[in-house]
Amino acid sequence: MARFNRVYRLLVGKGGAKGLEIVPPIRLVFEITKDVNEEPNDHKIRLYNLSPATRKSLEEPGLRCVLYAGYAEEGGPLLMASGSVVFAYTKFDPPDVVTELIVKDGYTEVRDTAVSIGLGQGALASAIIRDIARQMGLSLVMADDIPDRTWVNGFSFYGAARTALHKVTQGTGLEWSIQNQQLQVLQRGGTTRRQAVVLAVDTGLLGHPERVREAAQEKAKSKGKPADGAADSASAHQERDGWSVKSLLLPMINPGDLVKLESRTVEAFQRVEKVQHKGDSETGDWQTELSLVDRYAPPKKKG
Template sequence: MQTGTLFRHCYEIDIGEGGGRGKHFTSWQETPLQIEFDIVKNADEEPNRHMLRLFNLTSETADAISIMDNVVRLSAGYVEHTGAMLAAVGVITSAITTVQDGGTVTEIEFLDGYQEMRDAALSVAYPKGTKADAALRDIAQKMNLKLVMADRLPFREFLHGYSYYGAARVALRKICGDSGLEWSIQNGELQVIKSNGYTPRRAVVLSASSGMIGSPTRTRIAAKEKAMTEPKSAAKGKGTQAETDARKRQEAERRKQARQEKFLKKQKKDGWVVESLLLPQVNPGDIVKVEARKITAFMRVDAVRHSGSFYGDEWKTELNLREIVLDERDNKQQGATRR
């Protein structure tokens, strides 16, 4: 798809309880809402932290969607290409409405996998000889998540059996760690791949003709090992409406900074940063093929950031990448797709 044909932004947003649809917002309505989003994803065990802003909602609609643990599904894309594709899923952990420039802005923070990690408990016992993949399937079912696994994974065998009672996320960490695997939750799915490996999804080509913006930038910054922490809430207290809005904006800024830290946390030494027109289908652990003057190579996505403003110019994806050697069988199968 030539980049010159990709002009019109489109989106679909659903916010409601559990699997219910709830409130639906779309760019196809007669007067679409202005929206902004900042989607940050890493291939680690912490919930991916996302932000969505909805402008000038009625007070009734803002109140209806601003409920903790409501599920947000955000899809975005281009009218002239595939339309809106799933970019992020998560449960609401913060919702703040402020008055700005004579209108209102409802800012929602939602975390992918937060509820499942928080609530899912596990009680299992396996006889000797059981392989770890059986346990992973049980854990995914208990967490009510679809399990997506790469091919040919080196599952450990429980030589003396295995029993566990406690938080499902702790069992995931131990079972995957013992088998040389890594796990994360991406778009409401439990993703399991080899440690520093890649998913079986077909690679997307990043080139000037497919939407790459500028040239790949080499990074030589050591990965940040600082653990992600919950941003502190702004101090509450009585005051004028202006003071209240100022506190809310301060809290929103802290959360924005936390998302930025999470994105930078996976920036690898001797990696690459690439910007592209929006690629909502690309997730951490995927393979992309970079075709540029500086370099042509298959690379693993360590972190991805989708950001956009419906009526603005920004509608793009930023990727932190590192070169990777594909398994010979995968190399033959990777007929990379262009967008």
């Protein structure tokens, strides 16, 4: 499936103020990495031969950026990544002058937000999560039918938003991450409600899927006693079967999404664990690398 007309749009600025818009023919190289962990996603964006004034503007503190990319034949540039510019620098690599942006998704919200929560008896985990998202200033992506639980004695907390989120989600069988400046909350091991993307040869699948198996362990460890009687997730090990696949750029896919893998060796629904988008506006293919795990659907427990 030929896709030659690659397009991108990079917006950089502070808050709601109008900032810079960078578009072709400026050369842009991107390395976008996303996963389902609680740590902010890391992205690298390199821009070539900008004017001195533009380079200076990009090195100001407190900037945010949004990157759209895709193919003109398929809807034009689509949202692929966003976040805070945590570091920007320019290096001279004759004949080019290269400006690199290090971007972290949700970095400012995770680093700086302290929340104050005081909900009485019978507080629901879903209500606590909504309150945390509001105080972080992030929109919330959370299905209505995810597991919930009642905090019988109420919920009181003051401190880092990320600590509160970890406490509530771990005690409820949920997981959280920040994707494109949105707080995403899923059933642990579950998927978003976005329509599944089909990964097949005629939709951009490259080569053959590679079968993988890994020993998975929850990375998040709680200090002291588990929240409100929750099991210590750090001790939960499981073997996960999955696939490693490559495709032409699929900017709309995020960790936690459901995809349907169709090839000569496999046809199955899979959950996206990790996404890597890589590309250069001047050379080579724009590609997406996906780490997938088999999607099992055990009966949901009602809280």
